[in-house]
Amino acid sequence: MVEPARLRYRRARDSARWCTLILRRQTSMPPVLRHALTTLTLVLGVACASRGRVTELPNGLRYRVLATGRGAEAVSGQRVSIHETTTLPNGTLIYSSRGGNPITFQLGAGQVITGVDQGVTGMRVGERRLLIVPPALSRRTSYPANTPPDSVLHIDVELMQIRP
Incomplete structure (x- = not known):
């Protein structure tokens, strides 16, 4: 089932929900894409966490x-x-x-x-x-x-x- 763009935008605003959504979707992905997406998620998480420190x-x-x-x-x-x-x-x-x-x-x-x-x-x-x-x-x-x-x-x- 494809989510409407409005719902995807709301989830993207909240980084914790967005990361959870990405990790759930990774189970059906090819291993190379899953690895790339996991790395990107970790890098974005670290960047967001260090911002404003x-x-x-x-x-x-x-x-x-x-x-x-x-x-x-x-x-x-x-x-x-x-x-x-x-x-x-x-x-x-x-x-x-x-x-x-x-x-x-x-x-x-x-x-x-x-x-x-x-x-x-x-x-x-x-x-x-x-x-x-x-x-x-x-x-x-x-x-x-x-x-x-x-x-x-x-x-x-x-x-x-x-x-x-």
């Missing part, structure tokens, strides 16, 4: 990769250019460089807050991360008017360029 560093900085980049990783001592949007956890906008010139600084030189310095280290050009910066890693001498001094910051960072 939050990584926590030992210093308390957490980040989630929003878009992957290409090329070499940014390391301490290099000059990097980034676009960033900084908000409070409730969504209040503090600062954004998007729509203007990117911020350029040397990694590891203390030219930006520690959370950004450590969060950008290891990124590739084109990569976007959401950094969740605890108060201990966002200390600075002055704060923008609408920023409580001991607040967690959410910083959306995109690495634009790496220079030696």
Whole structure:
């Protein structure tokens, strides 16, 4: 019995049901096709599971990769250019460089807050991360008017360029 397209679409929206449906249908398939479909299902499952994963560093900085980049990783001592949007956890906008010139600084030189310095280290050009910066890693001498001094910051960072 062939299912209507509408029913197949509904099942495809829910990945758990979709995977179950594929595994049930594999019993009547040729072995080569069954193997290829099983491999595809596993790869898609791993990709979906790792998407949106939050990584926590030992210093308390957490980040989630929003878009992957290409090329070499940014390391301490290099000059990097980034676009960033900084908000409070409730969504209040503090600062954004998007729509203007990117911020350029040397990694590891203390030219930006520690959370950004450590969060950008290891990124590739084109990569976007959401950094969740605890108060201990966002200390600075002055704060923008609408920023409580001991607040967690959410910083959306995109690495634009790496220079030696």
